[in-house]
Amino acid sequence: MASSSLISMKTLLVLLLASSLMGTFASNFYQNFELTFGDGRAKIQNNGELLTLSLDKYSGSGFKSYNEYLFGKIDMDLKLVPGNSAGTVTAYYLSSLGPTWDEIDFEFLGNISGQPYILHTNIFTQGKGNREQQFYLWFDPTKAFHTYSVLWNPLQIVFSVDGIPIRTFKNQESIGIPFPKNQPMRIYSSLWNADDWATRGGLVKTNWSDAPFTASYRNFIANACVVSSGTSSCASNSPSSLSNAWLTQDFDSSNRRWLRWVQKYFMIYNYCTDLKRFPQGLPPECSRA
Template sequence: MAVWRQKQFLSVLLIFFCLALRVSSHDRHYTAPSVTPLTDSFPHVQVDRGFSKSFGASNIQFLSNGSMATLALDKTSGSGLVSRSRYYYGFFSAAIKLPTGLSSGVVVAFYLSNADAFPHNHDEIDIELLGHDKRNDWIVQTNIYANGSVSTGREEKFYLWFDPTEQHHHYSILWNNYHTVFLVDNIPVREFTHSNKYPSIYPSKPMSVHATIWDGSEWATHGGKYPVNYKYAPFVVSFTNMELSGCISNPTELATVSSCVKAISSSLLDPVNGPEFIKLSQQQIEAMDWARRKLMFYSYCNDRPRFKVLPPECH
C-alpha cells in the first residue's frame, strides 16, 4: 500500500511539474535591453488623415479626434485601413493593443504591400500578430518578399516578452535601400540586408501601409488546427501613435531615392539615407541578439523540410 501511494504521489507530482513547465513556456515576461527609441524621432500621424478605410468599414471607429482607430473582427467581416499615400522607403510604426481572451485564428497585421498595383509580382513587408489557443498568448511573425507571392515568403516567428493585450506596444518597420529592420517596442528582432548578390528578392517598388484584423483560421494557429471561435467575438484591436515617415511616391513618375528625400516629413532624422539608419548601432545589434536568442522559435533559414536548397541569403 505504501509503495502504491508513493507511486501515486510521484505521478501527481509529475503532472504538476509538466503543467508548470507548460505554463512557464508561455510566460516570457523578460526585461528587454535598453535601446534608443526610434519611435520618439518621428511625428505621429492622425489615423483618420493618414489612412482610409479599405474593408469592413462598419467595424472601424476613429477615436480621440482621429488619433486612434479600433478595428473589429466578427462573423460578418474583418476590417482594415490603408494609407492614403504610397511610400518608397521610410520608417513606419504603430502602437497596437491586441484583443483580449481566446484569440486562436485571429490575425492582426501592420504591413506594407503593393499587391493591388502588382498582382503577379508584388512586394510585401509584414508584421503579423497571430492569436493562440492559449489566453493572451500572441506571437509575432515577420515576413518579407519581393517580385513574388506568399509562397516565396521568408518568415520568422517570435514570442513576445509582455502581454500585448494589456496596453499599446510599438511595432515598427524600417525599410530603406540598405536593409529592412523589424522592431518591437524599438527592439530590433530581425534585420534583412539588401545585397547586390541577390537584388531581386529585396522589396523595391512603392508600397501602401496597411493595418488590418482578419480571420486566419486556415493557417494562423498551429497550421489551422485552432480556428477562430466567434463565441468570443467581436475581437477588437486598437491602433494609435501611427508614424509614416518616408518617401511619398508620385504616381506620375518613377520614384527614386534622390527625388523622394524631399518628401520626408519634417524630422531631423532621415530614415532613407540618414547615417543612423544605414546600419544598426552596437546597442541595437546587442538588443537584436537578445531577442533572437530568447524569443525566436522559427526561421525559414532552419526549415530544411520546406527548402531542399536553402535560400541564398541563409548561407
C-alpha cells in the same frame, strides 16, 4: 530569460527612444488612412487619434494609407485582441501591387486565453515570399499599446518592437537576391478570421461567442519618402539631414546585441534553418543572414 544587464539595457534604450521622439507628432488617422472594408467595423475615433478594427462571424475589417512610400521609417502603436483570440489574425504590413509585388509583413496570430501570441514576419520581393520568421513577445501585447516599426532603406529592412530589432533583411543584390527598392508600397492593416491555419495549424477554431474581436491603433508616425505621380518627396532632400538620417542607417553593435538576444530567447521559427522545407538547399540569402 534575460540577464539583469540586458533588462537595464532595454530600459535605457526605451528612455533614449522616448527622448529622441520629443517634438515628433503622431499623424491623424483621418488624414492618412482610408477604411477599406468592414461595413462600420473599422472606426476612427478620438478626433482621429485612435483607430479600431473589429471582427465578428460575418466580417473582418481593414484600412490602408492614402500615401505610397518608397523607403521609410514607419511606426505604429498596436494593442491586440485580448482573451481568447484563437483563429484571428491582425495583419499590419506594407505592400505594392501587381503580380511581382513587394511586401513587408507583421502578422499577429491569436491564441487561446493564457497562451502567447505568435508574431509572424515575412518579406516578399518581386512576388516571392517564403521568408517566414516567427517570435513570441516578451510582454502581453493585449494589455497595453506597443510600438511596431519597419525601417526600410536602400541598405536593409529592419523589423523592431518597442525600438528593439527582431529581424533584418539586408540588401544582397550583389549576389543576385532581389531587394525591394523600385516599387512604392502602401501601409495596410486588417483583422480577419484565419482559423483554417492560424492557431496550431488550424486545429483551434475561432470561438464566435467571444466576438466581436477588436484591435486598436494609435500614434502612427511616418518618416518616409512619399511617392506621387512617380516622384519621391525625398528626391531633393539630403540623406545626411536629421529628418532623413534613416535613409542611410545601418546596424551598429548595440542593435546586433539586441537582435541576438531576441533571436536566442524568443524566435520560434526561422526559414533559414528549415532544411526539411528546403531539402535542395537553403535560400541564398540565408548564407549571409
